[in-house]
Amino acid sequence: MTASLPVMALATRTSPLAMAQALMVQARLAAAHGVSDAEAGFPILGLVTTGDQITDRALLDAGGKGLFTRELDRAQLDGEAAFAVHSMKDVPTHLPDGLELACVLEREDPSDILLTASGPGTLKSLPQGALIGTASLRRQAQALHARPDLQITLLRGNVGTRLQRLKDGPIAATFLAKAGLKRLGRPEGDWPGLDFAHSLPAPAQGAIGVTIRSDDDAARVALAPLNHAPTALAIAAERGVLEALDGSCRTPLAAHGVFEGDTLHLTAEVLKPDGSQRWRMNDTRTGIDTVEAARAFGLSLGEALRKDGGAAVEAILTGTGS
Numbered sequence: 566m567t568a569s570l571p572v573m574a575l576a577t578r579t580s581p582l583a584m585a586q587a588l589m590v591q592a593r594l595a596a597a598h599g600v601s602d603a604e605a606g607f608p609i610l611g612l613v614t615t616g617d618q619i620t621d622r623a624l625l626d627a628g629g630k631g632l633f634t635r636e637l638d639r640a641q642l643d644g645e646a647a648f649a650v651h652s653m654k655d656v657p658t659h660l661p662d663g664l665e666l667a668c669v670l671e672r673e674d675p676s677d678i679l680l681t682a683s684g685p686g687t688l689k690s691l692p693q694g695a696l697i698g699t700a701s702l703r704r705q706a707q708a709l710h711a712r713p714d715l716q717i718t719l720l721r722g723n724v725g726t727r728l729q730r731l732k733d734g735p736i737a738a739t740f741l742a743k744a745g746l747k748r749l750g751r752p753e754g755d756w757p758g759l760d761f762a763h764s765l766p767a768p769a770q771g772a773i774g775v776t777i778r779s780d781d782d783a784a785r786v787a788l789a790p791l792n793h794a795p796t797a798l799a800i801a802a803e804r805g806v807l808e809a810l811d812g813s814c815r816t817p818l819a820a821h822g823v824f825e826g827d828t829l830h831l832t833a834e835v836l837k838p839d840g841s842q843r844w845r846m847n848d849t850r851t852g853i854d855t856v857e858a859a860r861a862f863g864l865s866l867g868e869a870l871r872k873d874g875g876a877a878v879e880a881i882l883t884g885t886g887s
């Protein structure tokens with residue numbers, strides 16, 4: 566490379582996890598293009614998003630999609646940043662006009678872990694009636710499906726805050742994505758992940774993506790060596806499930822895709838928020854090699870699940886169910 570590469574900024578949220586992820590992308594860009602001063606070639610632009618400023622209520626009550634992405638989108642469209650680095654789990658299925666997903670890094674372990682003050686927990690190991698802190702409808706519903714005796718309360722905040730809350734009581738446990746803990750270099754990142762039988766991850770959990778402006782060919786070319794095709798295809802399928810089943814982030818749903826050889830295995834699930842019912846389906850496809858084909862696979866599995874769930878699932882999707 567490429568003394569000719571223009572300086573291209575990376576927009577990111579300012580949370581410790583978002584910053585760690587932006588630094589990963591920055592380092593990989595610098596390595597891929599032989600840039601010795603990564604921060605000079607690919608400076609990081611930290612932005613506070615609407616979602617970051619909401620701490621006192623469940624995100625689902627805050628309204629609107631893309632609470633964690635809007636300000637990053639704007640920075641890209643305004644030309645302040647060539648790239649925005651995202652946890653793909655937080656990115657709405659439809660990007661704003663003028664932006665596109667240009668690269669997805671190889672996925673980290675997508676599983677959830679159950680954090681307790683005394684170490685790794687499992688849904689089975691929790692005491693009768695234990696109080697779980699979470700802001701995630703999916704995790705709430707999955708926990709209650711496995712353990713109807715559990716109690717749920719709202720808990721948000723970074724890992725340190727949450728650990729302190731667990732120590733203070735009365736909250737016994739909280740769920741976190743293993744990928745985030747690993748990227749923060751926390752020892753809990755090496756704890757065993759929860760079994761997908763009860764704790765199927767959110768669509769795209771564990772995957773980092775980078776968006777660009779659709780007209781920015783230099784940015785697209787710069788990112789190409791960072792893309793991991795099996796991850797990009799797996800999360801496109803998972804996000805297809807999301808697209809078929811949810812417009813609102815108010816649906817407890819999970820999806821996981823993984824390749825075995827050239828066969829993509831996809832599992833999708835919807836639950837009642839109170840965990841009293843769960844619908845799960847899986848399917849496989851061979852030879853999927855475009856994001857469009859992967860999305861179509863996900864859409865079809867999501868639609869099949871929707872059909873299978875009938876009026877009960879429809880009531881959950883429209884928010885009229887319990």
Ligand SMILES: NCc1[nH]cc(CCC(=O)O)c1CC(=O)O
Binds near residue numbers: 655770773
């Ligand atoms: N909802 C916030 C969020 N978005 C992405 C991650 C973790 C990292 C990832 O999934 O890539 C987290 C934290 C968590 O759920 O524990």
